[in-house]
Amino acid sequence: MxxxxxxxxxxxxxxxxxxxRPGGSTAADWSKDFPRYAFLALLVAIAYYLGSKIGFALxxxxxxxxxxxxxxxxxxxxxxxxPQNKWWLLLLAVFPAHLLIQLPTGVPLMTACGWFISNSxxxxxxxxxxxxxxxxQELFETVPGVLVYLIFAVxxxxxxxxxxxxxxxxxxxxxxxYWKLWTARLFSNMLADxxxxxxxxxxxxxxxxxxxxxxxxxxxxxxxxxxxxxxxSTVVFGIQNPTVPGLMYSPLPLxxxxxxxFGVGGLYPSLLAIAVVSxxxxxxGRDPIIxxxxxxxxxxxxxxxxxxxxxMILLAAVLAERKAAEESLRQSRGQLIDAQxxxxxxxxxxxHDDIGQQLVLLExxxxxxxRQSDERLKPHLDNLYNQASATSAATRTISHGLHxxxxxxxxxxxxxxxxxxxxTKETSIKVAFTEENLPRRLDPxxxxxxxxxxxxxxxNIARHSHAGKAAVQLHGRGKWILLDIADDGVGINTGRExxxxxxxxxxxxxxxxxxxxxxxxxxxxxxxxxxxxxxxSKMQS
Numbered sequence: 001m002x003x004x005x006x007x008x009x010x011x012x013x014x015x016x017x018x019x020x021r022p023g024g025s026t027a028a029d030w031s032k033d034f035p036r037y038a039f040l041a042l043l044v045a046i047a048y049y050l051g052s053k054i055g056f057a058l059x060x061x062x063x064x065x066x067x068x069x070x071x072x073x074x075x076x077x078x079x080x081x082x083p084q085n086k087w088w089l090l091l092l093a094v095f096p097a098h099l100l101i102q103l104p105t106g107v108p109l110m111t112a113c114g115w116f117i118s119n120s121x122x123x124x125x126x127x128x129x130x131x132x133x134x135x136x137q138e139l140f141e142t143v144p145g146v147l148v149y150l151i152f153a154v155x156x157x158x159x160x161x162x163x164x165x166x167x168x169x170x171x172x173x174x175x176x177x178y179w180k181l182w183t184a185r186l187f188s189n190m191l192a193d194x195x196x197x198x199x200x201x202x203x204x205x206x207x208x209x210x211x212x213x214x215x216x217x218x219x220x221x222x223x224x225x226x227x228x229x230x231x232x233s234t235v236v237f238g239i240q241n242p243t244v245p246g247l248m249y250s251p252l253p254l255x256x257x258x259x260x261x262f263g264v265g266g267l268y269p270s271l272l273a274i275a276v277v278s279x280x281x282x283x284x285g286r287d288p289i290i291x292x293x294x295x296x297x298x299x300x301x302x303x304x305x306x307x308x309x310x311x312m313i314l315l316a317a318v319l320a321e322r323k324a325a326e327e328s329l330r331q332s333r334g335q336l337i338d339a340q341x342x343x344x345x346x347x348x349x350x351x352h353d354d355i356g357q358q359l360v361l362l363e364x365x366x367x368x369x370x371r372q373s374d375e376r377l378k379p380h381l382d383n384l385y386n387q388a389s390a391t392s393a394a395t396r397t398i399s400h401g402l403h404x405x406x407x408x409x410x411x412x413x414x415x416x417x418x419x420x421x422x423x424t425k426e427t428s429i430k431v432a433f434t435e436e437n438l439p440r441r442l443d444p445x446x447x448x449x450x451x452x453x454x455x456x457x458x459x460n461i462a463r464h465s466h467a468g469k470a471a472v473q474l475h476g477r478g479k480w481i482l483l484d485i486a487d488d489g490v491g492i493n494t495g496r497e498x499x500x501x502x503x504x505x506x507x508x509x510x511x512x513x514x515x516x517x518x519x520x521x522x523x524x525x526x527x528x529x530x531x532x533x534x535x536x537s538k539m540q541s
Contacts, residue, residue, distance in 0.1 A: 037082070037089055038089065038093075040082065040086075040090075041086075041089045041090050041092070041093035041094075042093055044074065044078045044090050044093060044094060045090075045093040045094050045096070045097040046097070047074050047078075048071045048074050048075060048094045048097050048098065049097040049100065049101055051069075051070035051071040051073075051074045051196070052070075052071045052097075052098070052101040052102070053101065054068075054070055054276075055068060055069045055070055055071060056105060057280075058276070058279045058280055058283050059283065060283045060298070066188055067279050067282070067283060067298045067302065068188055068191055068192060068275060068276070068279040069185075069188045069189055069192050070192050070196045071098075071119060072119045072122050072123055072158075072189050072192060072193070073189070073192040073196035073197040073200075074196060074197070075090070075094060075119065075120065075123035076122070076123040076126050076127055076153060076157075076193060076197045077196070077197040077198075077200035077204075078090055078123075078200075079123055079124065079127030079128075079131075080127050080130060080136045080139075080197075080201060081200075081201060081204060081205075084128075084131070087124065087127075091120055094120075095116060098112065098115075098116045098119070099116075102115065108172055110168075110172050111168055111169065111172040114164070114165075114168030114171075114172065115165060115168060117164065117168075118164040118165040119161070119165075121160075121161050121164065122157045122158055122160075122161035122189065123157070125152075125157040125160060125161065126152055126153035126156070126157030126158075126193070127153075129152035129156065129157070130148055130149055130152050130153050133148045133152075134148045134149075137205055139198075139201065140198055140201070140202055140264045140268075140313075140316070140317065140320075141263075141264055141316075141317060141321070141324065142317055142320070142321055143314065143317045143318060143321060145317070146313055146317040149198075150310070150313070153193050153197065154193045154194055155190070157193075158185075158186055158189040158190050158193060161189075162182050162185045162189070163182065165181075165182075165185045166178050166179075166182040166185055169181050183299065184298070184299065187299060187302035187303060187306065188302065190302075190306055191275055191279075191302050191306055191309075194271065194275075194305075194306060194309045194310075194313070195271045195272040195275050195309070196272060198264070198313075199268040199269050202264050202265055202268055203265070203269075206265060207265075218261075218262075221261065222262060222266065225254060225257060225258050225261075225262075225266070225270075226270070226273070228254050229251055229254050229255070229258075229270050229273050230273055230277065232250050232251050232254060233251050233273065233274045233277040233278060234277055234281075235250075236248060236250045236251065237277055237281040237282070237286065237301075238277075238286050239286060248304060249308075252308060254270070255267070255270055255271070255274075255308075256312070256315075258270050259312055259315055259316045259319065260319065263316055263319060263320055263323070264316045264317070264320055267312055267316045271305075271309050271312065274305065278301050278305060279298070279301060282297055282301050283298070330512075330513065333513060334513045337509070337510065337513065344402040345402075347402055349399075351395050351396075351398060351399040351402070355395055356392065359388060359391055359392035359395060360392060362392075363385065363388045363392060366384050366385040366388055367385055369381050370382055401455070404418075404451065406418045407447060407448065407451050411441075411442075411447065412438070412442055412447040412450060412451060412474070413435050413438060413474065415447075415451055416433060416435075416450070416451060416454050416472060416474060417433050419451075419454055419455055419458055419472075420432070420458070420472055421433075423458050423461070423462055423470075426462075427462045429461060429465075429467055429470055429487075430468070430469050430470070431458065431469075431470045431471070431472060432469070432470070432471045432472070433471075433472045433473075433474075434471075434472075434473050434474070435473070435474040435475070436473075436474070436475045436476065437475060437476035437477070438474060438475070438481065439476060439481075439536060442481075442536070443536075445514065446481065446514060446534055446536065449511065449513075449514045449516075449534060450474070450481065450483050450532070450534065452506075452507075452510055453483060453485075453507045453510060453511060453532050454472060454483065454485065456503045456506060456507050457485045457503075457507065457530050458470070458472075458485070459503070460504075461485075461487045464489075465487050465489025465490060465491075465527075465528065466489050466490050467487035467488050467489030467490075467527065468488060468489075469487065469488050470486065470487040470488075471484075471485070471486050471487075472484070472485050473485075476536075479535055479536055480533050480536065481533070481534050481536055482531070482532070482533050483531070483532040483533070484529070484530070484531055485529070485530045486527060486528070486529040486530075487527050487528055487529075489527050489528065490524065490525055491522045491524045491525060491526055491528055492520075492522040492528055507530070507532070511532045514535075515534065515535050516533050516534035516535065517532070517533045518530075518531070518532050519531040519532075
């Protein structure tokens with residue numbers, strides 16, 4: 001029901017940023033904003049009307065108050081998503097829709113108007129209190145945001161407005177039994193506020209971002225879980241005669257799965273589906289627990305659904321906070337690596353352009369002096385010249401190690417090949433290099449990651465492995481680039497763990513930040529093998 005309206009809200013309420021603007025319009029641009037918000041108000045009125053239809057469809061004939069009432073939650077979500085100075089426009093659009101749905105069903109005019117006042121008061125009170133403490137984007141993915149929403153939108157606002165709602169029913173003679181009506185109305189609106197409003201807010205604010213990052217396998221998984229929730233709920237709550245009460249908890253494993261895999265974006269629609277299926281079957285006399293009066297059966301379901309929803313909502317918020325913290329940490333690590341690379345480039349450039357040039361001039365001066373000197377000074381000058389040449393060569397080696405000109409100007413394959421040849425020349429290790437099916441051009445970040453992993457791995461092999469042979473392989477396989485580095489050395493034993501731990505951590509961190517996978521295989525005296533695979537998500541044509 002809510003999908004088309006959510007998409008429309010997203011498009012209309014967000015002219016530029018993809019989110020509803022938190023601030024109001026000024027008088028100067030009111031004429032420009034009015035058509036947009038008028039259309040938004042019309043969509044809210046239509047959603048309110050359809051939500052009322054669903055509320056009446058889920059209400060047994062002998063009960064004067066709905067057992068599940070979405071309109072208030074829809075209005076609450078709309079208030080939270082639009083600026084406060086536009087709330088009057090929503091109320092003006094919703095009032096005719098409220099009368100249009102109430103009066104034809106036989107509800108007296110006074111009762112209908114009283115219900116509109118209580119419904120609007122609940123949504124206004126909940127939105128005002130919640131909005132004072134938190135923005136909509138902060139409500140469901142943080143524990144403080146969830147607590148604010150639960151306290152004010154789910155607890156305080158329905159609690160306060162239910163006194164008015166039940167009083168309207170009794171005063172207008174549309175029903176009797178004040179406290180029973182108050183209890184029924186309270187849990188009816190609490191359940192809707194727990195499921196309907198969060199679903200609308202979460203999908204409105206985040207649906208584009210979530211769906212754009214979902215892989216096809218995740219979409220299939222989500223569809224299967226959705227079908228599972230609906231089927232299991234239909235079977236469990238659609239039982240005609242009483243059976244094992246524990247069956248009511250059957251949807252919980254699927255809900256936990258959805259929370260872990262899809263977070264708040266999957267949780268609230270799932271809770272909404274379970275609530276609708278459960279209340280629908282209860283309104284039609286199907287009760288899986290025990291044969292009791294209709295009102296008591298519905299109340300039991302409402303309390304049960306609210307009870308299982310609360311821990312799931314908090315769990316989803318905790319997992320969302322953890323995910324946000326991990327993402328923040330990942331970004332910090334990425335920024336640290338970027339800063340490290342920038343510093344490497346700066347030092348390499350200074351070594352090459354400044355110190356390197358001075359050493360070259362020193363070599364030339366010493367060479368000229370030793371040619372013009374007498375035989376007594378020539379051996380000393382030759383020695384100084386050789387030391388200057390060695391220092392110059394070492395400086396160039398350090399400069400190239402910090403920042404490879406081969407990688408920058410020639411690309412990944414020549415740079416890695418040069419690394420392998422350098423290790424072969426400077427050590428007793430024979431390093432073989434092969435490459436196959438690599439793209440002609442790669443994103444510089446991917447090339448740098450693969451180069452640094454190869455560089456660190458070869459340094460570890462040269463310093464610690466005591467190997468005689470090593471092999472470096474670069475292969476393109478579909479949308480992935482695979483790097484395989486192996487040696488026939490002593491492996492990573494206990495004595496070598498500390499020496500290579502920092503380098504391995506650096507390699508793994510780089511690969512993970514690039515969205516890849518890193519594996520290490522090692523056995524004492526049987527060598528070490530490193531496998532790194534990176535998606536070519538930024539491959540250039």
